[in-house]
Amino acid sequence: MLTVLNVAYPFAPVTPDAVGGAEQIASAVEKAAARAGYRSLVLACEGSKTEGQLFEVPRVHGALIPERQAEIQARYRAAIDRIVAEERVDVVHMHGVDFHTYLPREPAPVLATLHLPPEWYPPEVFAGRRPHTYLNCVSRSQRRRCPPCSTLLDDVPNGVDLLRFHPDGDEQDARSPRSLHAPPLPSDGYALMLGRICPEKGTHVALDAAHRAGASLLVAGDVFPFPEHVRYFEDEIRPRLDGQRQFIGPVAMDGKRELLAGASCLLVPSMVPETSSLVTMEALACGTPVIAFPNGALPEIIAHGQTGFLVRNLPEMVDAMGRAPSLQPADCRRAAERFALATTCSRYLALYRRLARDGAPVRSRHGTRAPRTSRQRHSVRTTVLAEMAELHALKAEWEDLWARAPDATVFQRPEWLLPWCKHLLQGEPRVLAIRQGGRLVGLAPFFVWNEGGARVLSLMGAGISDYADVLAASGERDTVARALAAWLDDAQGWDRCAWSEVPSGSLLLEIARAPNAPERRLRIDEQDVCPGIRLQAKSLRDTLSSRKWASVRNARNRAAREGGLDIIDATPGTFDTWFQRLAELHGERWREHGGGMLRDPRIRAFHREAGPELLRRGALVLSGVHIGGALSGVLYTFHDRTASRCYATGFDPARAHLGPGTLAFAHALERAIEGGHTLFDFLRGNEPYKYGWGAEDIARIHRIG
Template sequence: MGLTVLSVPFPFAPVGPDVVGGAEQVCAAIDAALVRAGHRSLVVAREGSQVAGTLLPVPAIDGGSDDAARTAVHAAMHTAVRAVIARALEQHPVDVVHLHGIDFHAYLPPPGVPVLVTLHLPLDWYPAEALRPTRPDTWLHPVSRSQARTAPPGARLLPPIENGVAVDRLVIRVPKRRFAVALGRICPEKGFHHALDAARLADFQLLLAGRTHPYPAHERYFRTEIQPRLDPRRRFLGPVGFGRKRWMLGTARCLLAPSLVPETSSLVAMEALAAGTPVVAFPSGALADIVDPGVTGFLVRDAQEMADAIADCDRLDPEACRAQARTRHAADTMLDRYLTLYDQIAHPHAMQAGVA
């Protein structure tokens, strides 16, 4: 008998085929997998989102340049999300609610339906009490072993479900060109100014692609740290769709990932490997587990080491990158684990193992 799963991503970001955020990509992949498997997928997401199942839209609520205004916007959004979730639970026989947002604790439904929470961000970004839920039938899990190792005392977590990417869609065999790429949200913690510095030190072309969300800190970072470093050989492309991203990853000499915070999981690094492109990264969180130094990329400490590693990527075998992606980062493995866990959560007698 098919399941009905109600997914709730972070409500301020849309879900769709070309989204930038890792959490939104995972949510979209799960939504599509549920539909393919014959289950019912309901997605509570920002209006304008594109889903395979049924979209239950939340009005877009933006604005607020100071703390008081942002607090009011978040409160209004949480009220709207709670209302949509409540209506969905009244109108549909939901078996599992799956929450993805960092603010999940603000719209947990009342006790009754089982809830799964995927923790996509560093665990110390969540309120401590959110990691020790008192609501019955509420299950939390990390997205990588690296993230799981940072769990604070008392956190009630299931074993991690490692993120994955659509490896087969990303395979591309084209000649490498003399440029590097960097992709992701344009924000301070991604450290893309270091990638630009490294490309300049290496006298190498860099294509930087991604979205700058309308948050004051993100816009200030782009204005003060990214724009001054751009020139004819270091270019910012803005958001790119899947086809262009695939071409960029496949033809690039390497992907630069200078994250300044512990990455819980780096989907773009996995995508680069699937496209046969090595990754040069700071050893931040899960990146240290994804990159096999000297085989699928290099781990470096600063912009100068990153610049030196760009040239060294010439000697790495694209097939070794693709092989790692197939064996360790395939989305099918991730999706199978989610569908199995949904079935276990929806049928409590199957949850014999308890929490980790």
């Protein structure tokens, strides 16, 4: 039986009702460990409530001056050393921002979750001086701000209890008080701010916004006894309170749910880069939109204009408070379902097993190899995932693998293929997850469908993807190829292969061309070419021929005479409107040919789900070309590591004489050059206009079957 010691921040109790996100996650994870059959130990301050065995240290009363903090940290150090030695601990999981001051002396593996911005930790935290000590972040934005670090493991995003937080906030458990003060809720509605009361959370900004908007605001949370927090409350918060703007103190869990579900919006005016935001996830789960500054991970959680608003200043926050009621609770709830607490806990439990077994994962997030045992080097396991729930649970590892696969395109991202499964899959998933030493190193996104009684194995994304392929981590290509070939030779559950849009460098082509390929009955046919422009010059003028550059210059001059040229990019919140216009213009272009890929309502539904998420991740740009104030064209472009890929266009035929296509492509090329991309890919098809821009056939795609 695995023994895990969770070490909480010494100055805040660990309970399900805790104010701080670190304490909430520590509570949830140790509870999950206990219920999974682990021996759960918790070191926390007095007043904590745990599922496992609790070791308490006295809670500090009065101001948390540095001398008292140092005293408690010394007690923690002694307690940890005693517990690790006496209880035979397998893994220590630390949650406090000051964890480096009380690391155990014993060589037990340590996992430290960085709940706060990396800048708040001293440099020695990232130096990796203590053996078997590893870190994890809780969001991509937090990881990007970390210094290079060989001990940084995979992210474990925070999650919320979707069964407890839901839109039916009136179903309150009568045993849980709404708050310590329990004032009546405003009858005319209210905005809410919930969390620690301290300068970095921007509580004063929320109060100022409510005053300007003439709105009721409830401020719920705790004032920790740090001198600067107490001064902030007395000097900045108390003077701003009145009959409409109230401070109601800390709230219990079910009281929090009631407040969130009843609010018109949640305000999150954080002044620092948030590493995550549990209260934002909780609000969305309750169907409540969130208005926030776009700091840290908040843009990863909030879809601007759909589940809330990302604002830059106080006037924009006031304006957004008036617009919040127009947003749909169902959209908020659906967005929250990406952040399930059960997924968070299962990832931590998997990390505990790996650390206890091997001492470290195969590779750190920043690519520096950690020591590997011989068992790790040779342990390759292939798992077949046949349920959508399994694919969604794999999403974080899938994203990480995509980032480590050097030839990956947007068409292999989970943000592309999971919506494809939802809207376009006509068959059953058969996704191969290939692991070495427990780490995901390969992914083959297959599915099986029926054709005339034969079960056919194809690649996900069929019909709308220009490249379909297997993902293989850098340095693990041979491992993935061997595992994939062995699985194909076994051929269980399908009768034949039919793979299309397979690019020239694919592992699947290597397997099909191998000496034993006839045993798999694989035939290769060339399917299409993908023209593109190799971007070697530093300006658009130097990239294009003199004739094409003159065409661009003339189109820009015509636009200027017409009233000016504006090229505006869609945001996640405006994506749906822009995409609708793209579909209309694309349809106009193809109407006489009876085609157009965006005519199918299922494909439009797919793009409406995948597009905003890809846009948020910087993988998509949807640009509108306005000439003289009139929208004349729309361009849909993907961005990979080193390439821009033009996926779809739509232009107003009535304004064709103004050259909206020329202006759109010129803008996209300039953006690719400025972004350091080395390729502008026109994707499938040998249409003459592509070669008019100087494109050459840079890739070929194949059918295998």
